Amino acid sequence: MSLVWLYAVRHGGADRPPAGPGVDGERPRLVVEGPLxxxxxxxxxxxxxxxxxxxxxxxxxxxxxxxxxxxxxIVEAAAEEPTAPLRLATVYRDDEAVARMLRERAAEFAQVLERVRDRQEWGVKVYVDAKPEAPAEEPASSGKPGTAYLLRRRADRDRGAQARERARAVADRIDETLAGVAAAAHRMRPQDARLSGRAQEMVLNATYLVDAEAEEGFRAALAAVEADGATVELTGPWPPFSFATLGES
Structure with a gap:
């Protein structure tokens, strides 16, 4: 017995399936339903x-x-036509079930595919040094050990808050700059430093949907960010995973 694993939906026109191999070592194939x-x-x-x-x-x-x-x-499928990637482990009983889904959701797919036409997704991670600066001088105290300790703790807390605020400001400014060049943006939670493997703090973890003709401007905006002292990690271009979800406007 077999099932049908769904990778993506795209416009008709490119009648060749990706060469694969797929998730089960199989060669991908196509199920055609109208224009989809x-x-x-x-x-x-x-x-x-x-x-x-x-x-x-x-x-x-x-x-x-x-x-x-x-x-x-999906990457191979998206090389020829506007493509809406499907989530991992989207499985149907047979081809007819897939065709029925395409008929029922044709309008949604048409909207998604039009949104991503001639556009690509770029991933951007930005890192900055966000450690609190060492104090220029110790906070003044009354001379009592307990009071001096509390003052130091308060000063450390204030410097940490200021460093976090500066990091947030950097992330907001960079995201605003890149989003101004992109057709759409999706901002995610920054990764913990233990996962990124970097000493610097990740302040921005985002994806951007960029018109093919706007790629040069997007890269120029990234270069300006790096020149401003931040470290940028760019990935892509990818199929628009973050922007081809059914139900988005």
Missing amino acids: VAVVGTVREEEFDEAALARAMEDLDRIERLARAHHAV
Whole structure:
């Protein structure tokens, strides 16, 4: 028995499926319904039914392999036509179920595909030194040890708050600059320094939907950010994962 794994939906016109391989080692294929084309793969039911996928979610190595294969197929699919990526582990019983979904949600897909036409997603992470500066001098005290300790604690707390405020201001300013060049922006929670592997603090973790013709201006805006003392990590261009979700306006 088999199931149908859904990778993405795109406009018709490019009649060649991605070369793959897909998440189950299969070669992706197409399900055509009117002007829409679903990029799908036939996968084994015993490995990709609801129970099997629930078990897979507990295996980080397998999830990573599935995610990489899923992403690779979408990237290839998006190289030829406007493409709406589907979430990992979107599975249907058969091709007819996929075709029925395309018919029922045709208007939504048309809106999404028009939004991302001739646009690409870029990921931007920005890092700054956000540690509190050392005090120029110790805070004055009455000479009592307890009072001096409390004053130092208060001064340290104030410097930490000021450093965090400066970091937030940098993030807001950079995001505003890049969003002004992009067609749309999506800002996420910055990653913990233990995950980023950097000594600097991540102050911005965002994605931007950029018109193909605006790429040069977007890169120029990034160069200005780096010249201003921040460290920028740029990834992309990618299919518009963050901006092709059904239900967005």
